[in-house]
Amino acid sequence: MQTTNPQTTLAETSLPIPKKKVSLSILRRAFQFLSFVLLAVASYFAISHFLLQNVKVVGRSMKPTLYDSEHCLLNRWIYRVRAPQRCDIVVLRDPSDNGFSVKRIIATPGDSIYLKDGSVYLNGRKMTEPYLEAHTPTFSNSKYNDQLILCGKDQYYVLGDNRLNSIDSRVYGPVPRQNILGPLIR
Numbered sequence: 001m002q003t004t005n006p007q008t009t010l011a012e013t014s015l016p017i018p019k020k021k022v023s024l025s026i027l028r029r030a031f032q033f034l035s036f037v038l039l040a041v042a043s044y045f046a047i048s049h050f051l052l053q054n055v056k057v058v059g060r061s062m063k064p065t066l067y068d069s070e071h072c073l074l075n076r077w078i079y080r081v082r083a084p085q086r087c088d089i090v091v092l093r094d095p096s097d098n099g100f101s102v103k104r105i106i107a108t109p110g111d112s113i114y115l116k117d118g119s120v121y122l123n124g125r126k127m128t129e130p131y132l133e134a135h136t137p138t139f140s141n142s143k144y145n146d147q148l149i150l151c152g153k154d155q156y157y158v159l160g161d162n163r164l165n166s167i168d169s170r171v172y173g174p175v176p177r178q179n180i181l182g183p184l185i186r
Helices: 006-013 019-050
Strands: 052-056 071-075 089-093 100-107 112-116 119-122 147-150 155-159 180-185
Touching (some): 100 180
Antiparallel strands (some): 112 119
């Protein structure tokens, strides 16, 4: 029976690694790293475009519910499953300047809104709006004191909670469904 010294065997069988194999190994690792980075970036953009997105509130149109510079999450996927609902606070593409706005949905398709003497009537009934500061009036943007608005198919009437400092559907009318990106999560 022949015995071998493990150290001798290891030293004898160790051959120098060719430089080609070393450079291929480095290239493989660099490719793996770049693949990981690209997947991470693609995942970030997919998540922020289709699922959740960080949103910073700009302005005072939603005071006292939301404040200037407050951060929230925009749920971009829920309206793929269900339609926007009354009282949802949403991010929308503002029809007046094509920027983004945060507003509250007051009326949905088929609803009527009547603004009279500082009050809001939804489908003929005066609305109770506990999210507003006490005694906050809602005046129309027209030269008349009263205004009647009917929401057509895929149209939503939106208002800011700070009614005296909000550019909303009183200015640009009902918002088409495709302009509503999703509700905010606080």
